[in-house]
Amino acid sequence: DTAVSQTPKYLVTQMGNDKSIKCEQNLGHDTMYWYKQDSKKFLKIMFSYNNKELIINETVPNRFSPKSPDKAHLNLHINSLELGDSAVYFCASSQDTVDTQYFGPGTRLTVL
Amino acid sequence: AQSVTQPDIHITVSEGASLELRCNYSYGATPYLFWYVQSPGQGLQLLLKYFSGDTLVQGIKGFEAEFKRSQSSFNLRKPSVHWSDAAEYFCAVGREYGNKLVFGAGTILRVKS
Numbered sequence: 661d662t663a664v665s666q667t668p669k670y671l672v673t674q675m676g677n678d679k680s681i682k683c684e685q686n687l688g689h690d691t692m693y694w695y696k697q698d699s700k701k702f703l704k705i706m707f708s709y710n711n712k713e714l715i716i717n718e719t720v721p722n723r724f725s726p727k728s729p730d731k732a733h734l735n736l737h738i739n740s741l742e743l744g745d746s747a748v749y750f751c752a753s754s755q756d757t758v759d760t761q762y763f764g765p766g767t768r769l770t771v772l
Numbered sequence: 773a774q775s776v777t778q779p780d781i782h783i784t785v786s787e788g789a790s791l792e793l794r795c796n797y798s799y800g801a802t803p804y805l806f807w808y809v810q811s812p813g814q815g816l817q818l819l820l821k822y823f824s825g826d827t828l829v830q831g832i833k834g835f836e837a838e839f840k841r842s843q844s845s846f847n848l849r850k851p852s853v854h855w856s857d858a859a860e861y862f863c864a865v866g867r868e869y870g871n872k873l874v875f876g877a878g879t880i881l882r883v884k885s
Contacts, residue, residue, distance in 0.1 A: 700877070
């Protein structure tokens with residue numbers, strides 16, 4: 661009965677590769693988010709989608725492209741991975757754009 | 773723009789002792805305030821939240837927090853800490869367009885027996 665799930669949990673890859681992280685929520689929420697937690701544990705929002713429409717794009721390089729095929733899913737595709745992309749990426753969801761956010765377990769991305 | 777300050781990077785308390793983690797925010801109107809906890813290698817779990825109403829809010833695991841508008845603070849408290857409370861605690865403020873959460877830098881809690 662996982663509420664917000666992410667796959668994979670760990671991702672190790674080489675510089676220059678393209679990778680995707682998937683997020684699914686079974687809470688019936690209509691807003692989903694991606695956050696990045698850097699090596700200093702600082703959390704910062706990257707994107708927010710409401711009803712499959714992008715509403716926040718927080719000055720993230722365009723190598724990062726979120727895709728929301730439906731309200732329950734928000735995937736993150738990253739092109740041409742760089743060392744600085746190494747981080748933990750968290751997906752979250754909320755009932756609407758003013759409600760409490762519930763977070764997934766995170767995906768630890770390591771770029772070598 | 774919103775901002776959150778957690779002045780204490782690390783705090784160590786003895787098991788059974790009381791705990792207070794500090795959080796100060798900057799926001800023009802009444803904010804939405806949250807405390808999340810992150811155990812090592814885990815995701816973020818919501819402890820409690822404040823949207824409006826009673827300024828003393830109760831959360832899970834025996835935590836509470838008090839919103840003080842005059843001090844722009846939302847400090848987290850627990851009367852008696854358990855070893856399992858050792859984790860990193862994040863204060864966050866919301867309510868901007870799109871429900872963007874702005875997080876503090878976190879406070880690492882260590883519990884000594």
